[in-house]
Amino acid sequence: MKNQQTTRHTGRRLHRPVRIAAWLAFAAAAQSAFAQSAAGEGAAAQANPPSGANAATTGGAASGLAPAAAEQSLPAVKVSAAAETDSPLHLETPVSNGALGTRSQLDTPFSTTVVTGEDLADRQVNKLGDVFAGDASVTDNSNAYSAWATYITIRGLPIDWQNGFRIDGNPFISYGITMPYENLERVELLKGLGGFMYGFAEPGGVVNYVTKKPGQDPVTSLDFGYRMDGVLSQHVDLSRRFGPDGMFGARINYTHEAGKTYNAGDINRNSVALALDGQLTRDLDVYFNAIYQQSRSSGQTPAIYVSPSYIGTSLPATISGGTNWLGGTDQHLNTNLQLYTAGVKYQIAPDWTFNTSASYTKSTRDRNESTLILLNQAGDYQDSRWNGDERNQDIYWQGTFEGKVKTGPFTHQLVFGAAIQHQTNDYPAATAPGSGLLGDGNLYEPNLLRYYSGSGLQSYRTSEINQKALFLSDTVEITSRWSVLAGLRYTNYDQEGFAISGATTSAYGQNGVVTPTFALMYKLEPKTTLYASYVESLEPGQVVADNYANGGSVLNPLRSRQYEVGIKSEHASWSANAALFRIERGASYANSQNVLTQDGDSIYEGLEAGGSVRLGRSWQVAGDVMLLDTWYAKGQQYNGKRVAGAPQFVAAARVTYDVPFVPGLQVGADAKYTGNTEVRPAGDLETGGYMLVNVGANYMTRIGGHDVTLRAAIDNLTNRRYWMFQYDSYIAPGDPRTVSLNAKIDF
Known part of the structure; x- marks a missing residue:
């Protein structure tokens, strides 16, 4: 599980303390390499440089410089650590498919949508129709805090409030329930027929709250x-x-x-x-x-x-x-x-x-x-x-x-x-x-x-x-x-x-x-x-x-x-x-x-x-x-x-x-x-x-x-x-x- 304090799916750069930590880790690795060089292991260090070392630092290790001299002569190094990127489609995200087991969207031979908890928070969604605002196949028919809270249509078909909703794969009656979206890791949508995967249900689709x-x-x-x-x-x-x-x-x-x-x-x-x-x-x-x-x-x-x-x-x-x-x-x-x-x-x-x-x-x-x-x-x-x-x-x-x-x-x-x-x-x-x-x-x-x-x-x-x-x-x-x-x-x-x-x-x-x-x-x-x-x-x-x-x-x-x-x-x-x-x-x-x-x-x-x-x-x-x-x-x-x-x-x-x-x-x-x-x-x-x-x-x-x-x-x-x-x-x-x-x- 990724630490949400340091990474973002949107591809933003990491926070400054993380960049500093990465630089310190890099400096420690370089210092270790110089110490090994001073002990007579320079050739081995040159053949197998420490992870993350660049040509300048490995070259310094091979020259046999003392650790103190090496630290003084280290060139300025800018370390840039990019956050893990993920597209809004999240096609490689594992999703639950009922009787098909768990597999990624990419390996699921049906149309699916995944909305992450981070996206729910960024857009501050308040009802189910808002969750899928970016999906053209889903039409909003819902009103928050009313009996219509979970009404949507998928490909023009209504979703079954009695059998079309799951929480962690388990069925529940969704009628009139506005979910606490703050408590969710993601929301998964299987578009179309879910009869094989989940049993009797209307053919609009199946929503699974994770x-x-x-x-x-x-x-x-x-x-x-x-x-x-x-x-x-x-x-x-x-x-x-x-x-x-x-x-x-x-x-x-x-x-x-x-x-x-x-x-x-x-x-x-x-x-x-x-x-x-x-x-x-x-x-x-x-x-x-x-x-x-x-x-x-x-x-x-x-x-x-x-x-x-x-x-x-x-x-x-x-x-x-x-x-x-x-x-x-x-x-x-x-x-x-x-x-x-x-x-x-x-x-x-x-x-x-x-x-x-x-x-x-x-x-x-x-x-x-x-x-x-x-x-x-x-x-x-x-x-x-x-x-x-x-x-x-x-x-x-x-x-x-x-x-x-x-x-x-x-x-x-x-x-x-x-x-x-x-x-x-x-x-x-x-x-x-x-x-x-x-x-x-x-x-x-x-x-x-x-x-x-x-x-x-x-x-x-x-x-x-x-x-x-x-x-x-x-x-x-x-x-x-x-x-x-x-x-x-x-x-x-x-x-x-x-x-x-x-x-x-x-x-x-x-x-x-x-x-x-x-x-x-x-x-x-x-x-x-x-x-x-x-x-x-x-x-x-x-x-x-x-x-x-x-x-x-x-x-x-x-x-x-x-x-x-x-x-x-x-x-x-x-x-x-x-x-x-x-x-x-x-x-x-x-x-x-x-x-x-x-x-x-x-x-x-x-x-x-x-x-x-x-x-x-x-x-x-x-x-x-x-x-x-x-x-x-x-x-x-x-x-x-x-x-x-x-x-x-x-x-x-x-x-x-x-x-x-x-x-x-x-x-x-x-x-x-x-x-x-x-x-x-x-x-x-x-x-x-x-x-x-x-x-x-x-x-x-x-x-x-x-x-x-x-x-x-x-x-x-x-x-x-x-x-x-x-x-x-x-x-x-x-x-x-x-x-x-x-x-x-x-x-």
């Missing part, structure tokens, strides 16, 4: 932050190794934030993450991780639902996401997240490892929130209030063997194992008040409707999902350039829905569900990979929301297929990737009778490409683009229309500059354009295209003998107003201009 773990170097840091309009935060990061030879490690991260949000809401959040490990023997490691987060927020912006009876050919005029006219302090979202994981890693042989872990996750939500049912282009709406307590639990176990074997001239990289998952969902027995309709209002006038409610409302078990899976993958190295991947996941799947009385209202079960994957990979050179891949996936049957005519019913699982051809390349000064893809997914949408139905397919075809380049010592430029064509096919309705939520074109760019005359100062700017997006399957309403520009600066210095990092960021610099697609037939006003500040000190 928490900070104890490394070899001690860490003691404290930072303070401010975000408009008045949210103050404090974060502590402590890491130590202890015991004989540093056998045991512990790392704890604590984050607290409280204050007024940009839309006059309130937030009070406390989060703690604990990571323990023990290197019991040379081959046996054990670990335990825990996360506990309690969050209370109020006054969040309500969801806006474009009803089937909406009158108008376009959406109403845009409004600012900073408005507090749409809701009041009676609306709230209180969440609790708990995750506990324990595992064992054992090195069976030099090329074989066994890893097993078990996790328990619990998330709860107490929410009172409005859905504004939009009626017309003038902005008139009906305020429908939803109130209730929800609980979700996930119990998960996985065991894997990973290693290499040779059969004749071929090398096999094998991963095989098993997984068991038990998931339960509890939802409220009733919503309030009455029919849920509080009254009428207009987007451009204050909403005076209020409904205050307590917590602890009655809930009941609405569904249980059980998965038992066996999986196997084999990557065969045919030559030094060619390799073939084949994988198979075998799943027994059961899903049941229940009434308040406990009676079973719906059930789906199928044994022997097979989801395969295949890939062909070719190394153009050691750090350039061409690949073609195919994967299948199933997603759980959707529980129909109450706003549909068939609310409460459970639909059958849907099967998806993905075809992808791509290239990834990583070099010292530049990196790039590109992919062509086609995804075929069973379509579900509300028909003209407002019944959520499964009918036909939704097709997604597109191109995504990105790259970064370092220009000289100070400039770095990165860009990303996605072209996407989507349509409904083989159904009885909407055939040929664009799929809701899928923008036709997205482009993102980022420029950073290390200011040479102010060492430690880096400034940057990024922009992202999101094209027209259909709001609903009927294809009669669009959000319109919009571009967001963000700027920021980071300054690293030393104060009182400690490393200090000062950060500032302005999001939505132009204060652009726009409608953001959130979900099928749902929209939200985009976030307003916000300013964030942070100061971090390393002890």
